[in-house]
Amino acid sequence: MPKVSKRTADMPASAIRKLVPFSEAAESAGVKVYHLNVGAPDIKSPDCAVSAVRGRCDKLHHVSYTNSAGLAELRKAMCEKYYAKIGIELQPSELLVTVGGSEAFAVAMQIAAGPGEEIIVVEPFYTNYQTFAYLNGITLKAVHSDIDEGFALNDISGFEAQLTPATRAVLISNPCNPSGKLFTREEMLAIGEFCRRHDLFLICDEVYREFCYTDEPFFSAMQIPDCGQNVILVDSVSKRYNLCGTRIGCIISRNQEVMACALKFAQSRLCPPLLGQFAAIGALDTPDSYFEEVKAEYIRRRDCALSLLNDIPGVYSPVPYGAFYTVARLPVRSAADFAKWMLTEFRKDSSTVMVTPAASFYKTPGIADDQVRIAYVLEVPQLEKAMAILAEALETYRDF
Amino acid sequence: MPKVSKRTADMPASAIRKLVPFSEAAESAGVKVYHLNVGAPDIKSPDCAVSAVRGRCDKLHHVSYTNSAGLAELRKAMCEKYYAKIGIELQPSELLVTVGGSEAFAVAMQIAAGPGEEIIVVEPFYTNYQTFAYLNGITLKAVHSDIDEGFALNDISGFEAQLTPATRAVLISNPCNPSGKLFTREEMLAIGEFCRRHDLFLICDEVYREFCYTDEPFFSAMQIPDCGQNVILVDSVSKRYNLCGTRIGCIISRNQEVMACALKFAQSRLCPPLLGQFAAIGALDTPDSYFEEVKAEYIRRRDCALSLLNDIPGVYSPVPYGAFYTVARLPVRSAADFAKWMLTEFRKDSSTVMVTPAASFYKTPGIADDQVRIAYVLEVPQLEKAMAILAEALETYRDF
Numbered sequence: 001m002p003k004v005s006k007r008t009a010d011m012p013a014s015a016i017r018k019l020v021p022f023s024e025a026a027e028s029a030g031v032k033v034y035h036l037n038v039g040a041p042d043i044k045s046p047d048c049a050v051s052a053v054r055g056r057c058d059k060l061h062h063v064s065y066t067n068s069a070g071l072a073e074l075r076k077a078m079c080e081k082y083y084a085k086i087g088i089e090l091q092p093s094e095l096l097v098t099v100g101g102s103e104a105f106a107v108a109m110q111i112a113a114g115p116g117e118e119i120i121v122v123e124p125f126y127t128n129y130q131t132f133a134y135l136n137g138i139t140l141k142a143v144h145s146d147i148d149e150g151f152a153l154n155d156i157s158g159f160e161a162q163l164t165p166a167t168r169a170v171l172i173s174n175p176c177n178p179s180g181k182l183f184t185r186e187e188m189l190a191i192g193e194f195c196r197r198h199d200l201f202l203i204c205d206e207v208y209r210e211f212c213y214t215d216e217p218f219f220s221a222m223q224i225p226d227c228g229q230n231v232i233l234v235d236s237v238s239k240r241y242n243l244c245g246t247r248i249g250c251i252i253s254r255n256q257e258v259m260a261c262a263l264k265f266a267q268s269r270l271c272p273p274l275l276g277q278f279a280a281i282g283a284l285d286t287p288d289s290y291f292e293e294v295k296a297e298y299i300r301r302r303d304c305a306l307s308l309l310n311d312i313p314g315v316y317s318p319v320p321y322g323a324f325y326t327v328a329r330l331p332v333r334s335a336a337d338f339a340k341w342m343l344t345e346f347r348k349d350s351s352t353v354m355v356t357p358a359a360s361f362y363k364t365p366g367i368a369d370d371q372v373r374i375a376y377v378l379e380v381p382q383l384e385k386a387m388a389i390l391a392e393a394l395e396t397y398r399d400f
Numbered sequence: 401m402p403k404v405s406k407r408t409a410d411m412p413a414s415a416i417r418k419l420v421p422f423s424e425a426a427e428s429a430g431v432k433v434y435h436l437n438v439g440a441p442d443i444k445s446p447d448c449a450v451s452a453v454r455g456r457c458d459k460l461h462h463v464s465y466t467n468s469a470g471l472a473e474l475r476k477a478m479c480e481k482y483y484a485k486i487g488i489e490l491q492p493s494e495l496l497v498t499v500g501g502s503e504a505f506a507v508a509m510q511i512a513a514g515p516g517e518e519i520i521v522v523e524p525f526y527t528n529y530q531t532f533a534y535l536n537g538i539t540l541k542a543v544h545s546d547i548d549e550g551f552a553l554n555d556i557s558g559f560e561a562q563l564t565p566a567t568r569a570v571l572i573s574n575p576c577n578p579s580g581k582l583f584t585r586e587e588m589l590a591i592g593e594f595c596r597r598h599d600l601f602l603i604c605d606e607v608y609r610e611f612c613y614t615d616e617p618f619f620s621a622m623q624i625p626d627c628g629q630n631v632i633l634v635d636s637v638s639k640r641y642n643l644c645g646t647r648i649g650c651i652i653s654r655n656q657e658v659m660a661c662a663l664k665f666a667q668s669r670l671c672p673p674l675l676g677q678f679a680a681i682g683a684l685d686t687p688d689s690y691f692e693e694v695k696a697e698y699i700r701r702r703d704c705a706l707s708l709l710n711d712i713p714g715v716y717s718p719v720p721y722g723a724f725y726t727v728a729r730l731p732v733r734s735a736a737d738f739a740k741w742m743l744t745e746f747r748k749d750s751s752t753v754m755v756t757p758a759a760s761f762y763k764t765p766g767i768a769d770d771q772v773r774i775a776y777v778l779e780v781p782q783l784e785k786a787m788a789i790l791a792e793a794l795e796t797y798r799d800f
Contacts (some may be wrong), residue, residue: 001599001629001630002512002568002569002595002599002600002601002629002630003599003657004511004512004657004658004661005510005511005512005513005514005517005568006514007510007514007515008510008511008514008664008665009657009661011661011664011665012664013664013667014667014668015625016469017667038465040464040465042462043462044461045460045461045462045463046460049463049465050457050460051457053453053457053675054454054457054458057450057453057454057457058446058454059444060450061444061450062442062642063445063449063642063644063645063646063679064440064451064644064645065440065548065644065645066645077750099499099669099673100670102452102669102670103669104670105425106668106669108536110405110407110408111404111405111408112402112404112405113405114406114407114408115407115515115537116407117405124419129667131668132668132781134512135668137537168402168405195402199401199402199403200402201402227401229402230401230402242462242463243463243466244463244464244465244671245463245464245466245671245673245674245675246463246671246673246674246675247499247670247671247672247673247674253401255401257403257404257409258404261404261408261409261411264408264411264412264413265408265411265415267413267414267416267417268414268502268506268528268531268532268535269499269500269502269503269506270500270502270644270647271644271645271647272647273499273645273646273647273673273675273676274645274646274647275453275645275646275673275675275676275678275679276673276675276676278675279463279675288547298757313739336512338564338671361442367666
């Protein structure tokens with residue numbers, strides 16, 4: 001019998017989905033599971049996106065390939081209807097449509113670094129960065145941001161400390177998945193200056209850009225002065241418009257060598273999905289009121305989740321200012337064991353809660369074994385129930 | 401200024417699309433270009449596929465993620481409505497939905513082999529196999545099949561000759577892109593036996609399975625006896641139903657270790673496109689008459705293209721029995737130069753023809769510099785015009 005390749009066998013399984021078999025078993029047994037584990041929002045997609053698909057399908061005879069870089073109409077409309085509006089002047093040639101934000105950062109990482117090279121990330125970071133680093137022989141070096149400091153970057157010295165001759169890029173998500181941290185203008189300028197000084201790429205994953213809960217305008221990596229040749233932007237239509245299933249994202253750079261390489265990757269997988277591109281074209285007409293409502297709703301959810309979380313004895317989570325996640329420290333030794341125990345053993349009124357252990361969002365081993373990521377993607381009444389269950393579970397559970 | 405990674409800089413650009421800038425320039429200048437270069441069929445998608453998308457969008461509030469392995473409904477329906485019908489008994493757990501056939505073979509190759517390991521292919525082969533081999537540090541070793549023998553595999557000795565301790569798999573496409581070669585039952589059994597004997601995976605790309613022009617039933621790698629743990633099937637809904645833009649394919653194996661690894665890859669990119677999965681569900685109701693008409697149409701096109709091609713002095717192409725490609729030898733020294741010359745200089749009634757130089761479909765250098773791949777994806781009257789232009793171009797062109 002043939003053996004799968006060692007690299008594939010050793011590939012880490014998604015930490016976010018590792019507990020899924022236990023939640024499925026609980027649900028099969030009739031238990032109600034409150035899912036605080038995945039960033040799958042329950043917010044309605046914009047009508048204009050779905051109706052664009054319907055409308056275009058009415059006249060569609062042939063679901064054909066598109067240009068590997070995406071439909072010219074979509075690339076142009078994204079530049080004119082979205083990026084111009086948020087203050088980013090772009091040419092369609094500086095934007096390539098990808099299969100979700102996932103393909104965009106996978107490609108960006110490979111463009112920036114090859115086998116044996118290094119990328120600096122800020123921990124905690126999105127776990128799939130580690131997956132793609134692993135698959136490509138790239139080493140992630142982590143700058144630590146601390147839960148007790150609200151995941152702030154105090155200065156750039158952490159980056160300098162991780163710099164080696166093999167460093168090729170800095171990769172951050174802003175707002176950050178999993179911490180909800182929103183990098184300030186000053187932090188972004190400092191990171192940009194660091195990248196420019198050392199000729200590094202700055203891969204900035206801004207898929208949660210429209211989910212920011214401050215009054216200040218979002219400061220994009222694309223707005224860092226004199227950093228155009230360094231910045232590779234990862235973006236997502238899927239996330240922004242609650243169209244996760246369309247799998248439409250994009251990779252953006254003013255560096256034409258980067259875009260030429262992105263096109264080579266794009267050609268190897270032929271094209272991004274046509275029907276999702278239709279949805280994306282429609283989504284660009286989403287009214288501002290949609291985002292205002294979504295933002296107000298997430299602020300309600302965040303405020304509810306954070307207040308109830310921090311009321312639980314021994315629990316601490318700093319207030320997140322972006323995305324729809326927060327990282328919380330729990331009064332347990334192993335958040336992984338606790339999360340599994342909630343799914344397999346703990347029940348309150350035939351219900352339980354699913355959270356994601358946060359250790360795999362960190363590169364440094366052992367420093368976050370008591371932390372979890374919580375996605376506040378449920379409506380307030382559901383969140384209240386979930387937090388009550390979590391509180392009782394923590395009162396019951398004793399592992400030290 | 402940061403430099404792109406060496407691996408990315410050295411990544412070969414798509415040979416199939418390398419001439420695109422020249423065809424775009426010709427078209428901008430008002431020249432009519434007959435595209436015999438890409439396998440983008442002009443055949444109408446099945447109505448049931450497009451109307452399934454429309455119908456489901458009517459009731460759709462949220463374009464959400466699906467399971468990473470694809471919608472349970474689609475996996476089950478594919479097993480019951482398609483594979484059972486063609487004589488392949490499958491469980492949904494043996495099938496994972498991918499982003500087109502492209503993702504399926506990229507993942508299959510990585511599951512079978514890691515950096516420094518080898519996969520045996522039959523040349524000529526689909527060029528993107530080389531792209532993904534390159535990106536993953538996998539070496540392709542080629543068994544030669546010859547245009548003058550109709551690309552037949554005479555015996556298995558060619559495979560034995562390429563076998564080394566680093567060999568992990570055999571990868572073939574059947575019917576073959578680019579040659580149109582349809583592997584016989586005997587050839588498949590011999591390859592299966594070779595893989596079993598040496599504990600190799602057999603990755604079989606059967607995305608053109610429904611495009612076969614013989615009266616014998618297609619013999620799938622899944623039907624090779626006692627080869628279930630070896631075979632990884634690459635399949636495509638996009639290709640089969642003329643739904644290329646949906647980007648829906650699948651990876652199939654009875655080897656559960658393979659499927660567990662495929663799921664890890666699938667999770668890292670979250671999910672396949674939802675709207676394309678809707679189209680795929682609808683496509684499964686495509687009536688047999690659709691395929692009969694498509695088959696009859698391709699036979700007309702093939703017969704037209706092959707007869708006109710072989711009538712041109714100095715041109716030879718064996719009759720293909722599957723897919724919608726053929727490889728032809730032209731009376732030129734460099735088919736690449738000739739193809740470019742047609743786009744940049746040659747005009748007949750303000751028209752010209754675009755073909756794909758075939759050298760990059762071969763691993764062995766220099767043996768196919770005079771060959772091109774021709775996709776007979778145009779209607780007969782268009783094909784006739786294209787062949788007349790090709791004939792006149794060859795009469796005019798002299799490079800030796």
